[in-house]
Amino acid sequence: MKNKEWPKHSILAIAVIATWLTTYVVYKTAFSITIDNALQEFILFLNPLSLLLFLYGGALFFKSKKARNRYIVAISVITTIILYGNVAFYRFFTDFITLPVLFQTDNFGDLGSSAAASIYWTDIFYFADIIIIVLAMFLIKEQDSTVKAAASHRKAYFVLSAAILFFNLGLAEAERPQLLTRSFDREMLVKNLGMYNYHLYDIYIQSKSQAQRALADGSELTEVTNYVRSNQAEPSAEMFGKAEGRNLIVVTLESLQTFTLNNEMNGQTITPFMNELTEDEDTIYFPNFYHQTGLGKTSDSEFLLETGLYPLSGGAVFFTHSGNEFNSMAEKMGNEGYSTNVQHANTKSFWNRDMMYESMGIDKFYDIQSYTVGEGQAVNWGMKDIPFFEQSVDHMTEMEQPFYSRLLSLTNHHPFTLDEEDKLIDEYDSNSGTLNRYFQTVRYLDEAVKSLFEDLKEQGLYEDSIIVMYGDHYGISDNHNAAMEQYLGKEITPYESAQLQKVPLFVHIPGYGEGHVNEEVGGQVDMRSTILHLMGMETDKDMQFGGDLFSEEHEEFVIFRDGRFVTDEYVYAANVCYENGTGEPVEDQTLCDPYAERAIQELQYSESIINGDLLRFYDDQSGQLKTIEESEQP
Ligand code: GP9
Numbered sequence: 001m002k003n004k005e006w007p008k009h010s011i012l013a014i015a016v017i018a019t020w021l022t023t024y025v026v027y028k029t030a031f032s033i034t035i036d037n038a039l040q041e042f043i044l045f046l047n048p049l050s051l052l053l054f055l056y057g058g059a060l061f062f063k064s065k066k067a068r069n070r071y072i073v074a075i076s077v078i079t080t081i082i083l084y085g086n087v088a089f090y091r092f093f094t095d096f097i098t099l100p101v102l103f104q105t106d107n108f109g110d111l112g113s114s115a116a117a118s119i120y121w122t123d124i125f126y127f128a129d130i131i132i133i134v135l136a137m138f139l140i141k142e143q144d145s146t147v148k149a150a151a152s153h154r155k156a157y158f159v160l161s162a163a164i165l166f167f168n169l170g171l172a173e174a175e176r177p178q179l180l181t182r183s184f185d186r187e188m189l190v191k192n193l194g195m196y197n198y199h200l201y202d203i204y205i206q207s208k209s210q211a212q213r214a215l216a217d218g219s220e221l222t223e224v225t226n227y228v229r230s231n232q233a234e235p236s237a238e239m240f241g242k243a244e245g246r247n248l249i250v251v252t253l254e255s256l257q258t259f260t261l262n263n264e265m266n267g268q269t270i271t272p273f274m275n276e277l278t279e280d281e282d283t284i285y286f287p288n289f290y291h292q293t294g295l296g297k298t299s300d301s302e303f304l305l306e307t308g309l310y311p312l313s314g315g316a317v318f319f320t321h322s323g324n325e326f327n328s329m330a331e332k333m334g335n336e337g338y339s340t341n342v343q344h345a346n347t348k349s350f351w352n353r354d355m356m357y358e359s360m361g362i363d364k365f366y367d368i369q370s371y372t373v374g375e376g377q378a379v380n381w382g383m384k385d386i387p388f389f390e391q392s393v394d395h396m397t398e399m400e401q402p403f404y405s406r407l408l409s410l411t412n413h414h415p416f417t418l419d420e421e422d423k424l425i426d427e428y429d430s431n432s433g434t435l436n437r438y439f440q441t442v443r444y445l446d447e448a449v450k451s452l453f454e455d456l457k458e459q460g461l462y463e464d465s466i467i468v469m470y471g472d473h474y475g476i477s478d479n480h481n482a483a484m485e486q487y488l489g490k491e492i493t494p495y496e497s498a499q500l501q502k503v504p505l506f507v508h509i510p511g512y513g514e515g516h517v518n519e520e521v522g523g524q525v526d527m528r529s530t531i532l533h534l535m536g537m538e539t540d541k542d543m544q545f546g547g548d549l550f551s552e553e554h555e556e557f558v559i560f561r562d563g564r565f566v567t568d569e570y571v572y573a574a575n576v577c578y579e580n581g582t583g584e585p586v587e588d589q590t591l592c593d594p595y596a597e598r599a600i601q602e603l604q605y606s607e608s609i610i611n612g613d614l615l616r617f618y619d620d621q622s623g624q625l626k627t628i629e630e631s632e633q634p
């Protein structure tokens with residue numbers, strides 16, 4: 001073989017192929033990446049290629065063979081370290097590395113102690129590409145090995161690598177729309193972009209927020225504090241402490257919109273149990289309550305609930321700012337002696353929850369690993385809500401009391417598919433399969449909520465608890481307006497579309513006896529104060545935007561994440577000021593102006609808190625800005 005000459009750049013080609021295939025084999029053996037169809041498998045196979053071509057392509061600029069070979073080996077070593085680092089990390093955390101975890105020292109402590117246990121001699125395989133490349137360098141003699149590649153060849157080479165990248169991104173976009181803007185799950189990013197591109201993307205996201213953070217200082221908070229204090233509402237004397245000392249159970253009702261409640265679909269009741277609740281003597285039901293989420297969907301609603309801040313206009317705050325300091329509801333409850341947790345039968349890295357929950361001071365996350373999904377117990381996105389609630393209540397029996405446990409349901413999620421036996425009503429008959437099936441999954445969710453109440457009673461947890469339930473965001477987007485018009489029997493104007501952002505809120509206090517329908521106009525940002533006050537905890541020193549829905553002083557002014565807003569008098573959407581109630585544009589359009597200005601202002605304040613990580617300069621015990629020394633302490 002030594003005598004036979006191989007074509008020019010054979011080593012480069014071997015290096016690209018060796019690392020590419022090694023990466024793919026590692027994907028398939030070291031990680032459990034779920035693949036649902038052939039296209040996804042193809043994307044997974046293709047995704048390492050573009051960046052590897054690009055990186056190894058640097059070799060084309062070297063004249064000396066020695067320097068070129070060194071460069072190629074260096075690239076293979078770097079890519080292997082990245083790959084192997086993820087393998088070792090994954091063994092322990094079932095997750096891919098993201099920049100912030102490298103700086104979270106406590107995480108690393110765990111990793112260090114288990115590192116030895118996570119490394120096996122068979123791991124030598126992960127270095128297969130380096131071995132192949134080095135062997136090739138010894139064994140193969142290339143033609144013209146001392147001549148640099150022609151400029152035109154180099155150009156063609158890099159155009160090819162860029163073309164593959166765009167092809168890859170195009171396929172990923174088709175497979176996962178809004179992958180980058182929503183960036184919901186690391187596994188999905190790795191699956192669609194590839195391990196190496198994912199890390200570049202992660203570095204970009206993290207450095208962007210780090211730069212904004214570095215430029216911020218506490219002085220920006222002074223103005224925000226003034227604004228927050230001047231808009232604060234006193235707690236309602238009647239409701240303050242109503243649920244003091246009880247366990248707090250907060251249930252997120254996936255994709256549930258208010259229009260399904262107390263309503264029928266082709267003569268069939270959609271939510272029989274929740275309808276009863278709206279009239280129940282222990283329940284306060286809010287029919288004029290709106291979601292305020294953006295691209296982060298469920299996670300945005302969790303953010304609103306826990307922090308009383310607005311989520312971000314671009315991207316999911318759970319992903320972009322999980323390293324921030326927060327004064328979450330969970331942390332506050334924890335300080336008052338509550339054990340706190342979230343229960344959700346999905347992978348923990350979805351929406352970066354594992355990282356964010358830690359930042360929010362939530363004690364424990366019962367993710368999919370905490371559940372046994374029996375035969376027939378999974379549909380659509382995963383575990384069905386009924387067994388999920390049942391096992392979650394089982395977990396509650398083990399929890400230290402009083403507890404604050406948050407349950408995230410999942411079955412009523414797009415594309416709203418169900419097993420035959422769980423379809424309790426018929427499909428609707430519009431041209432939108434999504435809307436048609438939505439009624440059935442909402443009906444299932446209603447049944448699941450009913451079973452949750454029964455489970456709690458059976459386990460003796462009901463009486464000592466307060467149960468708050470809220471819809472996280474819309475389930476039916478504006479893309480289905482034609483079908484919705486058929487169902488609602490009216491045109492969907494921007495006014496109606498804003499009304500469709502209503503999601504239900506229930507506050508259920510066993511033994512309360514004075515249940516009623518509360519018409520107050522409110523939004524998810526209000527949940528934090530409302531709940532904390534019910535639990536007998538003050539919020540007057542907190543840096544947050546919500547108000548207590550029970551308070552006399554609560555202002556009926558709900559700001560949507562996209563700048564639309566609703567007050568008791570007006571609805572502002574598509575730059576038109578409508579009269580709330582009739583849906584007619586008001587004659588004097590300037591009547592909305594003061595609110596429109598405040599809406600922008602408030603969203604900006606919230607955004608500056610998040611982007612600047614400003615709560616690190618804020619002392620939530622005293623409600624004062626910290627001194628420089630205080631804020632530098634960890
Ligand atoms: C996934 C669940 C649903 O874990 O929260 O996410 P969504 O798509 O509704 O944001």
Ligand code: MN
Nearest residue numbers: 254255298472
């Ligand atoms: Mn959701």
